Amino acid sequence: MESQQAPAAPHASTPEVDQLVREVIARIADKWTMIILETLTEHGTLRFTQLGDLxxxxxQKMLTKTLRQMEYDGIVCRTVHPVVPPKVEYHLTDLGLSLSEALCGVWLWAERHHDAVMxxxxxxxxxxSP
Known part of the structure; x- marks a missing residue:
């Protein structure tokens, strides 16, 4: 198998951008963020319980924690409707949609190379063998 070099970075980065990249990778590498991102991408706006079921x-504690962090990062928007009982919905922001598009390549790579990895x-x- 031939070794290939990774493509060069498109441009020089700043320490601030490098830090953000590390933070985003840490966030999406956790157990739940990518799954929630994929679910909201596929299904659109969802209520808390619907999202948890999907x-x-x-x-509930982990779903709440993950959604709050995604909201903090601007990936998810939480909308509370003033009704009884409370109705809370979540959807991806433009930032979340762009992150989902960027990660689409990972899913495509996994589909393309699944057999080779296995x-x-x-x-x-x-x-x-001896």
Missing amino acids: VGDIS RARAAFRTPP
Whole structure:
């Protein structure tokens, strides 16, 4: 297999941009952010319970924490409707949609290379022949 070099960065970065990149990678690399991002991208505006049901196997506490962090970062917008019982909806902001578009490449890569990655993992687990 041939080794390929990564493409060069498009331009010099600043320490502030570098820090933001590290923070965004840390955020999306957690267990839930990418799943919530994908769910809101696919389904649009959702109520809290709908979002939790679609994400699956996430506690209300963790869903709340993740949504608050995404809202803090400007990725998600939370809308509270003044009705009884309270109605709270979440949707992606323009920033969230642009992040989703950027991450679409990861899903495309995974679809394209799934079999090769599975073969590599199987080969790694198989002890070499004597």
